[in-house]
Amino acid sequence: MKDERLEARARARGVATVYTDWRGRETKVSPETLRAVLDSLGTEKPPPRLLPEFLVRSPGDPRPITVPWGAKGPHDLWLDQEEWAGELRGTTARTEDGLVRQYRVPATVPLGWHRIRVRGNGQSDMTQLLVAPARLPEPPRAWGLTAQLYSLTSRGSWGMGDLRDLADLATWAGRDTGAGFVLVNPLHATEPVPPIGASPYSPMSRRFPSPLYLRVEDVPEFASLPKGDREDVAALAAAARAHDESIDRDAVWAAKREALELLHLYSDDRGTAFDDFLTREGKALTSFATWCALAEKQGTADWRRWPAELHDPAGTAVAAAAKSLARRVDFHLWVQWRLDEQLAAAQRAAREAGMPIGIVHDLAVGVHPGSADTWIFGSMFAPGMSVGAPPDEFNQRGQDWGQPPWHPERLAEAAYGPFRAMVGAALRHGGGLRLDHAMQISRLWWVPEGGSPADGTYVRYDRDALLSCLVWEAHWHGGVIIGEDLGTVEPEVRDDLADRGVLGTSLLWFERDQQGRPRPPEFWREASLATVGTHDMPPITGFLHGDHIELRDRLGLLTRSSDEEAADHRRQLAEWLSMLQARGLLSSLYREDEDVVRALHAFLTLTPARLIGISLADAVGERRTQNQPGTVDEYPNWRVPLADADGMTVQLEDLASDPRVRAALAPLSGQSGREPDGHAVQEVVRHDLGTGDHGEDRGQAR
Helix, strand or coil, X not given: CHHHHHHHHHHHCCECCEEECCCCCEEECCHHHHHHHHHHHCCCCCCCCCCCCEEEECXXXXXXXXXXXXXXXXXXXXXXXXXXXXXXCEEEEEECCEEEEEECCCCXXXXXXXXXXXXXXXXXXXXXXXXXXXXCCCCCCEEEEEECHHHCCCCCCCCCCCHHHHHHHHHHHHHHHCCCEEEECCCEECCXXXXXXXXXXXXXXXXXXXXXXXXXXXXHHHHXXXXXXXXXXXXXXXXXXXXXXXXXXXXXXXXXXXXXXXXXXXXXXCCCHHHHHHHHHHHHHHHHHHHHHHHHHHCCCCHHHCCHHHCCCCCHHHHHHHHHCHHHHHHHHHHHHHHHHHHHHHHHHHHHCCCCCEEXXXXXCCCCCCCHHHHHHHHHECCCEEEEECCCCCCCCCEEEEECCECHHHHHHCCCHHHHHHHHHHHHCCCEEEXXXXXXXXXXXXXXXXXXXXXXXXXXCCHHHHHHHHHHHHHHHCCEEEECCCCCCCHHHHHHHHHCCCEEEEEHHHCECCCCCECCHHHCCCCEEEECCCCCCCCXXXXXXXXXXXXXXXXXXXXXXXXXXXXXXXHHHHHHHHHHHHCXXXXXXXXXXXXXXXXXXHHHHCCCCCEEEEEHHHHHCCCCCCCCCCCCCCCCCCCCCCECCCCCECCHHHHHHCHHHHHHHCCCCCCCCCCCCCHHHHHHHCCCCCCCCCCCCCCCCC
């Protein structure tokens, strides 16, 4: 009986008491986990309201707004907006909760934000109403490159890829290959002081970008530097480029910060553009810049290690500190302004190169627990919990990402303001947004502090509200939304995403039918971004050689023997190779790994997917994965410079003349606006490689 009451309490708060694992088995959540999650959610109850904290509707939506009848009769409901205002007509109905008044939003109410007011009989209430599009328009049918921007260096970058490199990549890809977009890793803010975390998916803020991606020479103040200062900047750039074996963010930021501080001295003449930027970004930017300055002063970005009086961003101690650090606060405000300009320039370059979409940004699922976001928003995050994922085929111990989740009820009370702001910021200077772990708009896997990932459970969010906010921001900015809906996903989530015009993600290695066989291309989803792999998996060349099995075995990440893993890998790979051969995309006597790369890319063009993503790592023949889930420092996650199959660094300037890149992109070049059956590319990849001494039987899985 005690457990039944506990489970009833959990269900009432949106906490799952059972879930279906990746093998399709129903798994019961332990009482210990349920109690921990309920403790994190807290017991406080908001005061009773006549209206919910937040309302979403689409034009013509039949769902009524329901208001209690009240002690003395009905209430009047008013809607206020610049373009539409007036009293809504209501009808009386009897429900389980008693007599109510129901109001429907007229179809003539325009899209956007409105205020709903209810009043009468001595009572009043107010809430926000978002009227969002029922669905987004279909994006243009296109292919594009996916890239870990930090890994792509050029002769002009400072030890890691930057926003000038992104603009140049988009220009080349759009103009010379016909690519329609470039999808990059999250460019979210990192620590302003070392050590700087390497993972783009564990940032210090999802709202603001990282100055690591600034191209110093493109900052306008650079033109004002006298010769001696320019020479100093050149020396700093040379020092940053000296670390070529791995991405050293600490060294890069040390050099760039010194250079930017020099440029900041010449930044007094800013005109009105800087003031306009500050006005647009508002209090959130000032709070972020204050956090950066305090992090420098305290020597750590983790605000939990600061003196207690600095834990409250609205406190008097923080206000006094910000005043004394005014010059440093101004520096970080200025840096964000210059970042905003370079982000805009990258998208402008992409569109000028003919890309119909342009830059697609990536939104991480969470932030570091001691980040700027958790400092600024505080109670919006659930204490004692971190976000992760239950065990699945590729991560059989599950994942704990160490990131605190949004508190679903408090986020709703804030009308989802922080969520809306970060989505809008990501879309402002891009043609689209990839939503990492798309389940974040519906449910998240909460792991209690001190527990293993397998000890977690799902906690539900208001999917209708979050999805409507996402769709509205995409509509407002004219962007495409891609949801990474891989892993254990509720079927209704995929349906809702598709119904609202949000694309899913189709990953070739995971696309199998109900019998476990490779899914034929004609049965793939149309409303999706189709790719071969992700940044959490080995590139194609490494996958062909089974590098990931050896790596995971060495790191102790396997839950069965390496022999079993290898045998299963050989079987699955052989099935895919047979599929390619049956489709006339690959000869049974293929000679090189790049022949398989090209065939897999050609296979993607046979699917009806609206978008196709080609990994830059696959195109150059890279074998190393960018990230090995389940590790921190055991593997150089997010620090691997782009290299070919022989481990030789490939720079941006090398791409256009690289024969491997040309071959890898041959099935796609000119395929923006392609027909869904992809017939135009079949003849490109049908070839007879003949016979000969191949060293090993490349027609067999390895």
